[in-house]
Amino acid sequence: MTLTVSNNSAVAFASHYLGENQKKLQSSIKKLASGKRIVGGAEDPGTLSVSMKLNAAVTRLVGASNNVQMLYRLLKCKTACSKLRVESLTEWLK
Secondary structure, eight states: OOOOOOSSHHHHHHHHHHHHHHHHHHHHHHHHHHTOSOOSTTTOHHHHHHHHHHHHHHHHHHHHHHHHHHHHHHHHHHHHHHHHHHHHHHHHHO
């Protein structure tokens, strides 16, 4: 909501600061709604950059962990299949 009355300098001064406070209020509401201290890069680019790098590292580690788990399951399955083959071959040779 923008209020524009330009009769005197006091009103213009008050209107300017009302607009600034309105912007700050909207920023605070965004922060509360998102649950984060930093909503955009304009607030603190350094901290935002570090946060994004850490999030990317965590994502890569989760992906690596999933890959290791899948490889472990694959090797368990392959080992079980190999055991069955050996058992069936030994029974066939008897």
